[in-house]
Amino acid sequence: MIIVLNFGSQFAHLIARRIRDLGVRAEIFRYDVALAEIMVLRPQGIILSGGPSSVCASVHPSVPKELFELGIPVLGICYGEQLMARVLGGMVAQGTIREYGKEEVSILKRSGIFKELKAKETVWFSHGDVVTELPPDFMVTASTSAVGIAAFANLKKKLFGVQFHPEVSHTVRGNEILSQFIFEICKAPKDWSIKSVQGKILNHIKDMVKDTHVLIGVSGGVDSLVAATLLYKALGDQVHAVFVDTGMLRENEGAEVVASFEQQQFKNLDAINASSLFLSRLRGILDPEEKRKIIGHTFINVFEKHIRRTLKAHPIKFFAQGTIYPDRIESAQPSAHASKIKSHHNLSIPDAFGFSIIEPLRDLYKDEVRRLGVALGLPKELLYRHPFPGPGLGVRIVGEVTRDRIALLSRADAIFREELKTSGEYGKIWQAFAALLPIRTVGVMGDSRTYEYIIALRAVDSIDGMSADWHRMPPELLQNISKRITREVRGVNRVLYDITQKPPATIEYE
Ligand code: XMP
Numbered sequence: 001m002i003i004v005l006n007f008g009s010q011f012a013h014l015i016a017r018r019i020r021d022l023g024v025r026a027e028i029f030r031y032d033v034a035l036a037e038i039m040v041l042r043p044q045g046i047i048l049s050g051g052p053s054s055v056c057a058s059v060h061p062s063v064p065k066e067l068f069e070l071g072i073p074v075l076g077i078c079y080g081e082q083l084m085a086r087v088l089g090g091m092v093a094q095g096t097i098r099e100y101g102k103e104e105v106s107i108l109k110r111s112g113i114f115k116e117l118k119a120k121e122t123v124w125f126s127h128g129d130v131v132t133e134l135p136p137d138f139m140v141t142a143s144t145s146a147v148g149i150a151a152f153a154n155l156k157k158k159l160f161g162v163q164f165h166p167e168v169s170h171t172v173r174g175n176e177i178l179s180q181f182i183f184e185i186c187k188a189p190k191d192w193s194i195k196s197v198q199g200k201i202l203n204h205i206k207d208m209v210k211d212t213h214v215l216i217g218v219s220g221g222v223d224s225l226v227a228a229t230l231l232y233k234a235l236g237d238q239v240h241a242v243f244v245d246t247g248m249l250r251e252n253e254g255a256e257v258v259a260s261f262e263q264q265q266f267k268n269l270d271a272i273n274a275s276s277l278f279l280s281r282l283r284g285i286l287d288p289e290e291k292r293k294i295i296g297h298t299f300i301n302v303f304e305k306h307i308r309r310t311l312k313a314h315p316i317k318f319f320a321q322g323t324i325y326p327d328r329i330e331s332a333q334p335s336a337h338a339s340k341i342k343s344h345h346n347l348s349i350p351d352a353f354g355f356s357i358i359e360p361l362r363d364l365y366k367d368e369v370r371r372l373g374v375a376l377g378l379p380k381e382l383l384y385r386h387p388f389p390g391p392g393l394g395v396r397i398v399g400e401v402t403r404d405r406i407a408l409l410s411r412a413d414a415i416f417r418e419e420l421k422t423s424g425e426y427g428k429i430w431q432a433f434a435a436l437l438p439i440r441t442v443g444v445m446g447d448s449r450t451y452e453y454i455i456a457l458r459a460v461d462s463i464d465g466m467s468a469d470w471h472r473m474p475p476e477l478l479q480n481i482s483k484r485i486t487r488e489v490r491g492v493n494r495v496l497y498d499i500t501q502k503p504p505a506t507i508e509y510e
Pocket of ligand 1: 389
C-alpha cells in the first residue's frame, strides 16, 4: 500500500487515483496522522501531497523528521517537496518568478524516479516557493530556466522531491515517474484490481451481515445501484431495496431503475410512487430552501413508513449507504487546510431505527465504482449517467413545482440529453440538464403570437462539482436542441444556454 499524506490539496485524491490505476492500493491520510498509525499499515511508500500553505510561513502544516527515517521511500510533491527540504535541513524561499502552468524541465539525473525520462520533459507547476539549498546528502535531479532545484533526491535513502505535479495529465510522463516510484523504488505489489476489490467487498459484506437483513435506499444514481447489486450478490434475498419515486425524476427514470433490478432477478425491491404526496406538500411553495426542506422531510417520512412495514416481516439490522471514498475522507477527516469541503445529504434513518451502517463502496473512487458496475454486468447507460441531485427536478424548476411544469421540463431535459448522446457530446460533459424559468416571454408561431416559458440549458465541466466551468458546446448542436425543444415541447418558446461559472453561480438553479 502507498500512503498519501494530504496537506490540503485537491490533488491528493488525484495522486491516489493514479496509483490505484497503476494497480497499487493507495490511501489518503491527513498530514498529521501519528507515525505509529502509519507503521501499523506497513506501507511500501509514502507520498507527501501539495497544498495551499507555504513552508516560509511561521505556522505551516508539517511532519516529524522521523518520517524520513522509517526506511520507507518518500516522494514529496510541490508543497511536500518543499517541506521535505525544509525538515531535512535545506532552505526554501518564496520564488521571485512564479512557476505556474506548463514548463520544460531539464532532467539532470536520469535515475531513481526519473529513470525512464528523456533529457527534457514537459511538466506542470503550481507553486511559487522554491528550494534554494539542498538538505545534506541530496543531489539536484531536475531544473528549469527559472528554478535551479526543480527536483532532488537521495537515492540511498530513497527520498525524492519534485516541485512539479507528476499526477496531473499536463505532466506528460507523470505516470512513468509515479510508476517508477511505486514499483522500482517502493517494490509495491500490483494487486489492486476491480476483480480483487470485488472479492474483498463481497466477503466483507457476508462477514458483517451474516444471516440478518439489510435495507438500502436506491435512486437513479450509480452508487446506490452498484452498492445494491453487490449486496444482492453477497446476500441474495436478505437485501431489501426501496425506491421512492418523488415525481421529480428524469424522464423514464423510475421505469429504468425498476427494470435494472428486475434484470438481476432482484426480488425485494419496493418502488413507491409518492409523487402526489410530494406535489401536494409543494403546492404554493416558492422559496428554494423551503422547497428543499419539504422534499427532504417528505422523503424521510415516506421512507420511514415503509421501513416500519418491512421490519414487521424481516430482521433488518443494517442500513446500506452508497458512500464512496472521497465523501468519507472529506467528511470524516476534514483537513484543516482544505479550502472547501462538500456538504453531504445523509439521511437520519440509521439513528432512528438503531441500524448499523454498511458502506460497500467506502474505499472506492467514482470511476472504480463505475468499472465495478461494468464487471457486475450493469448497463453502461446507467453507470455513466451524469450526477442528479436528491431533490431532482424540484431544484430545476425555479419557483413553484407543479405537475404540468414537471412534464414540460422532463421532456425538454430528455431532448437535451438525447441530442447530447447522439452527437457524442454527453461523455465529454460532467453534468448537463435543462431548467425551467417560470417567466413567460413573447414569441411567434405561424401567424400567431405566443407567450410561454423559458428553458435554460446548463452543461458544465467539473472535477467534483465544487467549481465548474460552462461547457463549450458546438453551436450547431445548441441550435438543434433549441429547435427541437421549441418545436416539441408545448409551453416553451425560448431556449437559453447558461454561460455562468461556479462560483459565482451554483450548478443547480436552487
Ligand atoms: P451546486 O448546485 O451546489 O451542485 O453547485 C453541486 C453538485 O451537487 C449536486 N447537488 C446535490 N446532490 N442532493 C444531491 O444528492 C442535493 O440536494 C444536491 N444539491 C446539489 C448537483 O447536482 C451538482 O452535481
